[in-house]
Amino acid sequence: MKTFKGRVVTPGTSKAEALVSHGGLNTLASFQKALQFGDKTSKCSDQNNEDLYGKPMAGKALCLPQTIGSTTGGLVLYTACSMGRQPACMLFANHIDSLAAAGAILANIWLDGISMPVVDSLGEEFLAYVKDGMQITIDDEGIVTVI
Template sequence: MKSFQGRVVTPGEITAQALVSHGGLNTLASFQKALQFGDKKATCGDQNNADLYGKQMAGKALCLPRTIGSTTGGLVLYCACSMKRQPACMLFSEPIDSLAAAGAVLADVWLEDVSMPVIDSLGEEFLDYVKDEMTIVIKENGMVEISD
């Protein structure tokens, strides 16, 4: 097991299987099928993200460097949470951008029955270490534990 300390953006404790992207997450392209066409598994629709394309994001520990895309990013994350199609958590190796953070924080504050812990600033070593399907445990203080 290996541990990484990050900054808590939205709190929570959770255990989930990792889904890793080494490129940025285009939130709109990635969640479009989940939001517009009723895909409850939130299958990634971003053809430009080879790591995630065609994979189920709902319920996974989404590990990535950053989000990319338009100003809709925060709203897309909030909508995914409101429709219960969000990742179990989002873990960023870099600092989160303000738009994605806004969506996660709004979901945390406004949606009573939804949880999507978000931890950022985990570092490049985190993204180099974590692999798909590893078990991720998030502690309340922003500690992320990874095991095979």
Template sequence: MKEFHGRVIAPGCVSAPALVSHGGLNTLASFQKALQFGDKKATCGDQNNPDLYGKPMAGKALCLPQTIGSTTGGLVLYCACSMHRQPACLLFSNPIDSLAAAGSVLAAVWLDNVSMPVIDCLGEEFLAYVKDGMTITIQENGVVRVD
């Protein structure tokens, strides 16, 4: 077990299995099937992300360096939350970009009964340590425990 400390963007407590990407998450390409075609598992559709492609993202602790892609990124995250197809949490090794932050914060503020805690600045050691399937637990103060 190892603990990491980051900056809380959207608060919350959760425990979920890790899903790790060492490349940036293209939110539109990744969530397109979930948003347009009703894929409730939010299977990653980004063929350019071999770490995530074809894997279900809903309910997972999505661990990544940053998001990439178009200006729709924030809206895509907000819509995934509104449709209850969001990851259990987003954990960034780097500082979050403004679009992903906007989508996460808007979902936290505007949507009732939806939770997607977001923590950034966890560091490169976090992304090097965590592996798919490990249990991630986020505590109220932003501490991320990896078991």
């Protein structure tokens, strides 16, 4: 068991199974099939992300360095939340980019009953430590516990 302290971007608590990407998450490419074709498990459709491709992202603790890709990133995250196809939480090793932050924050404010806590600045040690399937718990203060 190890704990990491990050910065809370959107508040909340969460307990979920880790899903880890060591490369940047292209939000549009990753969520495209889930949003367009009704995949409720949000299997990653980004063929360029070998860590996540084909794996369900909905309800997982998505651990990643950062997001990459187009300017639609924030809208894609917001839409995934509005459809109930979002990760349980998003945990960034690096600082979150403004587009991903916008999507998460708008979902947190505008969507009643939707929760997707986001913590960033967890550091490279976090991403090196966490593995797929580990249990992740987040508290209100941005403390992330990995078991």
